Amino acid sequence: MRIARALLALAAVAVVIAAAALFWLSRPVSVAAEDLPGHQPDPANGEFVFWASGCASCHIAPGSDQRTLLAGGVELETPYGVFRAPNISPDPEHGIGGWSMAQFVSAVKYGTAPDGHHYYPAFPYASYHKMRVEDVMDLKAFLDTLEPSDNDVAGNVLSFPYNIRRGLGLWKLRYLSEDPVVEDLPDDPAVRHGQYLVEAMGHCGECHTARDGAGGMLPSIWLAGAPNPEGEGMVPNITPHPQGLADWSEGDIAYALETGLTPEFDSLGGSMAEVVRNQSRLADDDRRAIAAYLKAIPARTPEDR
Numbered sequence: 001m002r003i004a005r006a007l008l009a010l011a012a013v014a015v016v017i018a019a020a021a022l023f024w025l026s027r028p029v030s031v032a033a034e035d036l037p038g039h040q041p042d043p044a045n046g047e048f049v050f051w052a053s054g055c056a057s058c059h060i061a062p063g064s065d066q067r068t069l070l071a072g073g074v075e076l077e078t079p080y081g082v083f084r085a086p087n088i089s090p091d092p093e094h095g096i097g098g099w100s101m102a103q104f105v106s107a108v109k110y111g112t113a114p115d116g117h118h119y120y121p122a123f124p125y126a127s128y129h130k131m132r133v134e135d136v137m138d139l140k141a142f143l144d145t146l147e148p149s150d151n152d153v154a155g156n157v158l159s160f161p162y163n164i165r166r167g168l169g170l171w172k173l174r175y176l177s178e179d180p181v182v183e184d185l186p187d188d189p190a191v192r193h194g195q196y197l198v199e200a201m202g203h204c205g206e207c208h209t210a211r212d213g214a215g216g217m218l219p220s221i222w223l224a225g226a227p228n229p230e231g232e233g234m235v236p237n238i239t240p241h242p243q244g245l246a247d248w249s250e251g252d253i254a255y256a257l258e259t260g261l262t263p264e265f266d267s268l269g270g271s272m273a274e275v276v277r278n279q280s281r282l283a284d285d286d287r288r289a290i291a292a293y294l295k296a297i298p299a300r301t302p303e304d305r
């Protein structure tokens with residue numbers, strides 16, 4: 001009897017310790033000003049980062065063609081509810097004009113808000129986590145030069161339990177990594193540059209890679225195609241598999257990213273049209289590098305999982 005009670009007490013202590021550990025593990029990670037490298041932010045490189053990482057796709061006003069007015073309001077429908085991309089223009093009240101560099105880096109690389117809450121990974125920081133901190137600093141210097149907007153964006157509409165942000169800390173612990181996704185690549189500077197543009201900035205995997213049950217991208221079938229979050233069909237396979245881009249030359253891929261036209265002269269639509277509007281602002285060499293990387297990664301299909 002006494003043993004049973006002692007065991008029960010022990011179990012209760014274990015539960016408390018486990019809960020405390022989970023609470024500690026799920027705490028939001030922020031960067032402090034003194035953790036930042038001594039780097040003079042360069043808005044010209046920041047503009048390149050802005051187009052390469054596609055912030056405008058979500059943060060311009062819905063239907064707007066002013067790609068540098070980051071008024072917010074685009075709605076992202078997901079199985080968890082509706083996310084609304086906030087105003088990230090330099091307006092100090094409605095946007096992020098009042099933010100410090102450290103707050104901005106914490107948001108983009110760690111998904112952590114200035115008040116310490118976790119952002120949802122609908123904001124693709126799982127990819128941006130792989131970005132060099134200097135590039136993120138340059139990006140802020142560029143965003144600071146843009147036009148402010150006083151647009152008020154309504155909050156997200158999420159169902160229980162997805163409206164509890166704390167649990168996202170465990171998600172981040174599992175899925176945030178600065179390591180490259182594809183390890184075995186030819187040691188070619190174009191392929192390496194393409195890897196950075198695709199895996200980190202371009203966040204191509206967020207749409208083109210299928211996810212596990214907890215919403216993490218599956219590295220074993222990286223870029224092999226995924227169910228379309230917009231509803232119908234699949235986001236295509238862009239590995240060099242016959243079901244993917246095997247028949248496309250590097251030139252075909254670079255041309256599609258520039259013009260939105262496939263080798264069959266179909267035009268790329270849906271959410272890819274937005275991606276092309278950003279990628280078309282890059283230099284030819286950048287789009288070529290993306291193509292070189294896409295031709296160098298393992299050929300896979302979703303069945304290879």
Ligand code: HEC
Pocket residue numbers: 053054055056057058059076083084085086087088095096104107108113118119120121122123124128139156
């Ligand atoms: C796929 C859509 C998408 C893309 C692309 C995207 N974001 Fe966001 N972003 C969001 C969503 C959705 C949120 C809100 C997340 C939440 O409520 O937890 C957000 C939140 C933010 C916030 C927090 C704003 C605030 O007021 O708290 C910042 C800063 C931000 N994004 C910057 C960027 C930058 C910079 C880029 C490009 C490098 C970018 N985002 C690309 C969807 C996106």
Ligand code: HEC
Pocket residue numbers: 197198202203204205206207208228235236237238244253256262267268269270271272275279290
């Ligand atoms: C927001 C989601 C999204 C992101 C991010 C995204 N794509 Fe796509 N992509 C799509 C969709 C959807 C299609 C299908 C478009 C269509 O068929 O009209 C597509 C089509 C393509 C195609 C044509 C494939 C074919 O067989 O026709 C290529 C190539 C491509 N994407 C490359 C990329 C690259 C490179 C990136 C990163 C820079 C990227 N995509 C990022 C959604 C996305």
